[in-house]
Amino acid sequence: EHGLEHGLSPDQIYRYSRQLLLPSFGVEAQSSLLKSSVLVIGAGGLGSPALLYLAACGVGRLGIIDHDVVELNNMHRQIIHTEAFIGHPKVKSAAAACRSVNSTIKIDEHVEALRTSNALEILSQYDIIVDATDNPPSRYMISDCCVLLGKPLVSGAALGMEGQLTVYNHNGGPCYRCLFPTPPPTTACQRCSDSGVLGVVPGVIGCLQALETIKLASMVGEPLSERMLLFDALSARVRVVKIRGRSAQCVVCGDNSSFKKQQFKNFDYEDFTQFPLTAGPLNLL
């Protein structure tokens, strides 16, 4: 066993043995994973499985950011939270769950909303960013911030009976704005809390977000960059489609972009998308 040469402790070799055994993963990939840091934005339907699997597999440092508190109507899909945490911050609840499955990794708690005023500072501390949020302004803000910081973004979404997944801003691939230069009309922007979702649909997408994150962090496999996975739960159909590459005309990542950190800090994402960045916990149907 050459795990020790790679700096794995005997406990780590035992804990991760089923990944170390795997020829296409092994000691090197595990070692990269243990040295990596990942920020998961949103500890809701997508974040729940993503966080549990990222903690369990041995990401070295895992950040969680969310401003919300656990509610009973989250429980059908947000399986990281337990009834005991209802009324408490989702970040506290998620961090406790992650620690209970893996006490040997570092977990950072950010109990706050992500905003243009704190995003650069927070995202800059991590190697890989996971977008597990639920609204358009957050998705634009996170993608723009990842472009400015040069971080890959694992982006998942789920609503109703459908899910979507891709990796942005990785290895010359497109950013969110390359695909969606103009925000959609507000009427096309339902959130799970408004329109409903079958709980296990974000479950599937969140697991796939963890997978893509692990592949990036450990440098194994082909990341889902310039490709998008489309999942339809009702018909049990999955499509993986080829999407456009980086756009030279993109206002954020394009060749002539003048979008810098200062522009980011002053950009009004709520005005741009005509959609609120955060809905308070009491803003229910």
Next chain:
Amino acid sequence: EHGLEHGLSPDQIYRYSRQLLLPSFGVEAQSSLLKSSVLVIGAGGLGSPALLYLAACGVGRLGIIDHDVVELNNMHRQIIHTEAFIGHPKVKSAAAACRSVNSTIKIDEHVEALRTSNALEILSQYDIIVDATDNPPSRYMISDCCVLLGKPLVSGAALGMEGQLTVYNHNGGPCYRCLFPTPPPTTACQRCSDSGVLGVVPGVIGCLQALETIKLASMVGEPLSERMLLFDALSARVRVVKIRGRSAQCVVCGDNSSFKKQQFKNFDYEDFTQFPLTAGPLNLL
């Protein structure tokens, strides 16, 4: 709100509101789910997410059967278990986790190995069976038992970087033996504990098992019967393929089958597959 007419309590309406809101799910599907019973066989890599999502979404009665105890080398993929339960039965650990996300459903604990001597009696108590085991004799035994009892079987498997999923014995579709009349050579029967697995791969398949189970229990969507989902994590590719229907020649479900409950009880699955039904917790690499 017509949830009350369907016998949902105000607490249930609140808890499941995001599924009730969903036009393609709604009160009727939720109500069917709450009246259904599901047995998950195996509380390991596949069973972990399957159980959490089935508990969270409101399956009325959830049975868990496993003979094994939680070990540190399970923790990278079996995210339902916490370090605090290392050395304790997986069923106790999984049941505690399911109760902590949903205290309002009934959970049955079967701390034992599934064998021909107890399978008919245990499986007969549930509407839908989920195969989350890890070896060929269990898979043949569970499928045969489902044929005898007329139960649909949601079957998942994962190894290394790949996963597979299908629904057997549903609505005139094939059983496991229709597809695999002859067991594979023992050398083609690796288990995750022998050959390794990336933790999130059974995560994805287990979530999809929960989804197919929910579709069967609530009678929405098209179940994955006579179709099989093939998942390759490294390349992020998913194929859903068409597979054969029920075979008239199948020795168990075919037209001239003489396989009855007595034959089942006497059938030696370990001899048939040349593979042990259960590996003790100390049978490690």
Next chain:
Amino acid sequence: MQLTLEFGGGLELLCESVKIHKVNVDLPDGADNLNMKHLLSWVRTNLIKERPEMFIKGDTVRPGVLVLVNDCDWELSGQLDTTIEEKDVVVFISTLHGG
């Protein structure tokens, strides 16, 4: 021309909640092939039953809709000028934001 048109991400709600449409589209008068510009107009007329502004904006799809011709983003094949052939599969999907 036999085509399969699929709608997803909520766009199916504009076509009576049917996701998959097997359709027969004739070549427009005087045209020697069918392109996406023709097809969008055909879809607008024949399939979209309500709220067309959720599908079309100007002469193309509204922001937030991805168009895939045979599992490939139409940006890679010429967008509105993409030529459509017999048995092609065209997917219109609205991007999701939920989580």
Next chain:
Amino acid sequence: MQLTLEFGGGLELLCESVKIHKVNVDLPDGADNLNMKHLLSWVRTNLIKERPEMFIKGDTVRPGVLVLVNDCDWELSGQLDTTIEEKDVVVFISTLHGG
């Protein structure tokens, strides 16, 4: 004849761990088409580098291997008699038992 052959569920280990093979298969002498019987024999000779008994048993695939021609179980198309055409995709996949 240009074909795509894919191996999965561990069978790729028999072909130097390569999962996807784009290959050119000639018609056998005297045959006017290529069927799965011919193709199995071609695969056995040209792609399987080790432990052929993990792939072939008798004149067909070993128990536990599913064969899919264009995403469809070969049991539905005539098994060994299935005719293979230009650009077909044939998948050989070993069933998994792990969990």
